[in-house]
Amino acid sequence: MNWVWANLDLIRDRTLDHLILSVPPIILSFVIALPLGWLANRYRLSRGVILTVSGLLYAIPSFPMFIVLPALVGTTLRSPLNLVIALTIYGVALMVRVVADGLASVDADVQRSAVAVGFSTWTNFWQVELPLSGPVLLAGLRVVAVSTVSLATVGAVIGAQSLGSLFTDGFQRGIQAEIITGIVATVLLALLLDGALVAVGRLALPWTRARKSVRAAARLRLPVEVTP
Amino acid sequence: MFTVKKGRLAAIAAVAVGAVVALAGCASGDPLGAGSTASGDSKTLVVGSQDYYSNEIIAEIYAQALEANGVTVDRQFRIGQREVYLPEITGGKIDVFPEYTGSLLQALDKKAAGGTADETYAELKKTLPSGLSVLDQAAATDQNSWTVTQAFAKKYNLTDIASLKKVTEPITVGGNSELETRPYGPTALKEKYGIETAGFKPVEDGGGPLTVKALVQGDIQLANIYTASPNIKSDNLVALTDPDGLFFPDNVVPVVSKKVDDKTAAVLNKVSAALSAENLVSLNSESVNDQKSAKAIAADWLKQAALF
Amino acid sequence: MNIFGDALNWIIDPANYSGPGAIPMRLLEHLGFTFLTLLVASAIAIPFGFVIGHTGRGRGLAVTTSGGLRAIPTLGLLTLVALWIGIGLGAPYVALTVLAIPPILAGAYTGFEAIDRGAIDAARAVGMSEVQILTQVEIPLGLPLLIGGLRSAALQVVATATLAAYVADFGLGRYLFSGLKTRDYAQMLGGSILVILLALALEGIFATIQRVVVPRGVASTRLLVDRARPARPRPGMEPAITKGNP
Numbered sequence: 211m212n213w214v215w216a217n218l219d220l221i222r223d224r225t226l227d228h229l230i231l232s233v234p235p236i237i238l239s240f241v242i243a244l245p246l247g248w249l250a251n252r253y254r255l256s257r258g259v260i261l262t263v264s265g266l267l268y269a270i271p272s273f274p275m276f277i278v279l280p281a282l283v284g285t286t287l288r289s290p291l292n293l294v295i296a297l298t299i300y301g302v303a304l305m306v307r308v309v310a311d312g313l314a315s316v317d318a319d320v321q322r323s324a325v326a327v328g329f330s331t332w333t334n335f336w337q338v339e340l341p342l343s344g345p346v347l348l349a350g351l352r353v354v355a356v357s358t359v360s361l362a363t364v365g366a367v368i369g370a371q372s373l374g375s376l377f378t379d380g381f382q383r384g385i386q387a388e389i390i391t392g393i394v395a396t397v398l399l400a401l402l403l404d405g406a407l408v409a410v411g412r413l414a415l416p417w418t419r420a421r422k423s424v425r426a427a428a429r430l431r432l433p434v435e436v437t438p
Numbered sequence: 439m440f441t442v443k444k445g446r447l448a449a450i451a452a453v454a455v456g457a458v459v460a461l462a463g464c465a466s467g468d469p470l471g472a473g474s475t476a477s478g479d480s481k482t483l484v485v486g487s488q489d490y491y492s493n494e495i496i497a498e499i500y501a502q503a504l505e506a507n508g509v510t511v512d513r514q515f516r517i518g519q520r521e522v523y524l525p526e527i528t529g530g531k532i533d534v535f536p537e538y539t540g541s542l543l544q545a546l547d548k549k550a551a552g553g554t555a556d557e558t559y560a561e562l563k564k565t566l567p568s569g570l571s572v573l574d575q576a577a578a579t580d581q582n583s584w585t586v587t588q589a590f591a592k593k594y595n596l597t598d599i600a601s602l603k604k605v606t607e608p609i610t611v612g613g614n615s616e617l618e619t620r621p622y623g624p625t626a627l628k629e630k631y632g633i634e635t636a637g638f639k640p641v642e643d644g645g646g647p648l649t650v651k652a653l654v655q656g657d658i659q660l661a662n663i664y665t666a667s668p669n670i671k672s673d674n675l676v677a678l679t680d681p682d683g684l685f686f687p688d689n690v691v692p693v694v695s696k697k698v699d700d701k702t703a704a705v706l707n708k709v710s711a712a713l714s715a716e717n718l719v720s721l722n723s724e725s726v727n728d729q730k731s732a733k734a735i736a737a738d739w740l741k742q743a744a745l746f
Numbered sequence: 747m748n749i750f751g752d753a754l755n756w757i758i759d760p761a762n763y764s765g766p767g768a769i770p771m772r773l774l775e776h777l778g779f780t781f782l783t784l785l786v787a788s789a790i791a792i793p794f795g796f797v798i799g800h801t802g803r804g805r806g807l808a809v810t811t812s813g814g815l816r817a818i819p820t821l822g823l824l825t826l827v828a829l830w831i832g833i834g835l836g837a838p839y840v841a842l843t844v845l846a847i848p849p850i851l852a853g854a855y856t857g858f859e860a861i862d863r864g865a866i867d868a869a870r871a872v873g874m875s876e877v878q879i880l881t882q883v884e885i886p887l888g889l890p891l892l893i894g895g896l897r898s899a900a901l902q903v904v905a906t907a908t909l910a911a912y913v914a915d916f917g918l919g920r921y922l923f924s925g926l927k928t929r930d931y932a933q934m935l936g937g938s939i940l941v942i943l944l945a946l947a948l949e950g951i952f953a954t955i956q957r958v959v960v961p962r963g964v965a966s967t968r969l970l971v972d973r974a975r976p977a978r979p980r981p982g983m984e985p986a987i988t989k990g991n992p
Contacts, residue, residue: 213729216729216730216731216734217731266946268901269905269942269945269949270942270945271905271908271938271941271942271945272905272906273905273906273908273909273922273938274908274922274937274938275938277925277926277935278935278938281750281931281935286526287522288517288518288522356813357816360817360819360820363819363821363822364819366821367821367909367912368518368522368926369489369516369517369518369522371516373819374819374821374822375516376822377819377822378489378516378821379491380826381642381643381646381648381825381828381829382490382491382643382644382647383491383646383647384646384647384726384829385726385729386826386829388729389826389829392819392822393818393819393822393826396817396818396819397814397817397818400817401817404813519926519927521926521928521929522926612833614927615911615920615924615927616928619924619928619930637766639833639914639915640912640913640914640915640923640924641833641913642911642912642923647829648828648829648832648913649833651833652832652833655832657832657834
């Protein structure tokens with residue numbers, strides 16, 4: 211603990227660096243995955259293409275990705291932008307499938323009713339499909355958040371500052387407390403962002419809170435009212 | 439019902455987009471954003487450092503010395519090994535960087551001749567790309583060495599690098615992965631001295647605790663450890679002498695851009711004049727053994743040296 | 747895209763196919779490491795997952811634990827364990843096993859949960875013992891999702907195993923580190939491309955296995971099971987795949 215007290219400012223700085231690296235990719239991947247997922251869910255052809263491509267992107271290991279990307283987009287190796295782009299690619303690859311599956315999980319009857327009462331594709335998406343697939347999207351975004359925070363540490367190996375720098379520095383100097391601090395801080399940050407997403411989810415999807423019983427019913431596959 | 443929901447979602451979407459924009463703004467304005475930087479502001483100097491704790495301490499000393507003399511400093515520390523940061527220095531994105539004469543010379547010119555500390559320094563001055571210069575070199579050195587344990591040295595009566603030829607057991611070499619292809623690496627041992635090595639084990643800690651541990655435990659027999667490492671003393675290691683100049687002398691020297699004027703250069707020269715070889719070892723020891731931060735170590739040293 | 751041409755040349759350069767550190771050797775090391783890590787992680791995770799899936803107890807704990815494990819950065823664990831036990835493969839094995847456990851565990855219990863309760867009730871009704879239900883109903887029916895979990899674990903391990911070269915003379919990561927540190931971009935990119943190809947090859951293999959192991963009787967619902975999609979959005983349900991967290 212002594213190390214922690216003596217280096218609070220360092221820990222604070224690296225945590226901020228880490229936030230700057232990991233928050234934009236989480237938000238960007240949601241924003242980008244939404245239209246792509248919708249497209250994947252909507253047409254059979256685009257589904258194949260989009261899901262295959264995102265699956266392939268997802269298979270690219272992070273460390274090589276951080277190295278390959280600058281060669282492609284012209285950023286410098288240790289630029290935060292490089293890492294933000296790489297982490298966004300992973301986030302999108304994961305979220306697209308979640309969005310597609312989430313939208314597909316919306317009850318066909320509800321969709322048909324929406325069309326019947328005259329909803330356009332646009333309003334149907336915003337007012338029916340998106341809210342109803344909300345819980346699935348939120349679950350997916352939470353996974354994206356945790357893995358993004360964790361992945362960002364690898365940037366330290368190529369010289370981008372983050373909580374991962376505590377690993378490489380502690381490793382060189384043989385300070386275990388520093389590495390442990392880095393691990394704990396990374397996990398806490400991941401949990402913090404996860405918690406923030408849950409809070410956002412409560413705000414955006416207020417009806418899910420009051421639906422514990424509904425959730426239980428869903429697990430038993432009993433028919434339940436979808437609209438709150 | 440739906441309109442309420444829509445309003446909420448829209449609000450959250452707006453907040454999210456706002457956050458992205460704000461954070462993206464942070465990211466590009468962030469000092470780490472290599473390409474961007476504060477280079478436009480002529481009063482701010484960018485001080486960089488390698489991804490090596492000892493180098494960071496020296497950079498921090500430079501930074502604090504500059505600040506004590508009214509210069510605004512933008513610290514961009516721990517930016518990888520020479521291969522990563524060299525293009526940024528030559529590209530003028532970093533103004534002050536602590537370097538090591540011989541290693542930098544070899545990185546710039548693979549066929550460099552080297553020699554004594556002064557010869558190496560003079561050659562380096564000539565080799566530097568235009569726009570860059572080196573200030574005075576310090577007496578402090580942190581050079582590469584071939585290091586063995588004291589017991590191993592005693593067993594085979596080892597003194598200098600050439601005497602490794604007397605070793606009859608297989609010698610496994612350890613060090614950072616780039617060592618394998620360095621001009622003083624295992625290949626050079628074979629070509630220059632006929633010393634056969636039995637394999638190479640990479641440990642990416644810059645001759646740090648894990649390399650030392652591997653050496654002491656016998657996982658490796660020969661390691662590249664920097665001569666300013668406090669472990670040499672604390673773990674009973676022997677750095678083999680290098681009479682033939684296999685390793686270039688590596689005196690600490692600030693590499694600076696054109697933005698460093700004479701007055702600023704004088705500040706850094708004053709630091710270099712005071713930085714002795716013993717100083718560097720004890721600075722490193724404060725970092726590794728006392729676990730002090732670079733900031734604290736630098737501040738203490740500057741206070742003790744009473745330069746400003 | 748000259749640099750990619752250089753990288754491809756590096757990959758096909760015969761000089762890289764002989765002597766110590768040859769490409770085939772590094773590939774085999776990498777594969778062997780991945781396989782062994784998956785084996786150990788499976789031995790730990792699958793029994794737990796089956797117990798949780800069968801009894802329905804401890805799910806919350808499992809979700810929390812694997813969520814926590816997932817957040818642990820592999821690079822941190824690797825460097826920490828390396829400081830304890832020294833250079834070599836010990837530390838990478840520990841770090842990557844921890845990485846591989848959550849997806850396998852999730853695959854094992856979500857596989858059971860996705861089974862139609864009716865099938866299990868029917869099995870019980872015809873007089874099957876709990877062990878029989880487990881081995882003859884739940885495991886075969888849950889297999890596609892378990893394989894899915896193994897698939898994403900394999901992907902993560904193969905990708906993250908590059909970090910093993912941080913402390914050991916091992917695997918394809920060696921090309922990345924030595925390329926990175928000597929500005930040998932051809933080697934670095936070439937090595938990266940090899941890792942990516944290996945990951946894609948494993949993806950293909952697992953996708954095939956996943957298709958093959960689906961019991962004949964449930965093949966008609968395969969698409970649904972394959973995508974791990976509940977009939978209705980189930981709050982708290984997480985996708986079986988996650989990115990590696992080095």
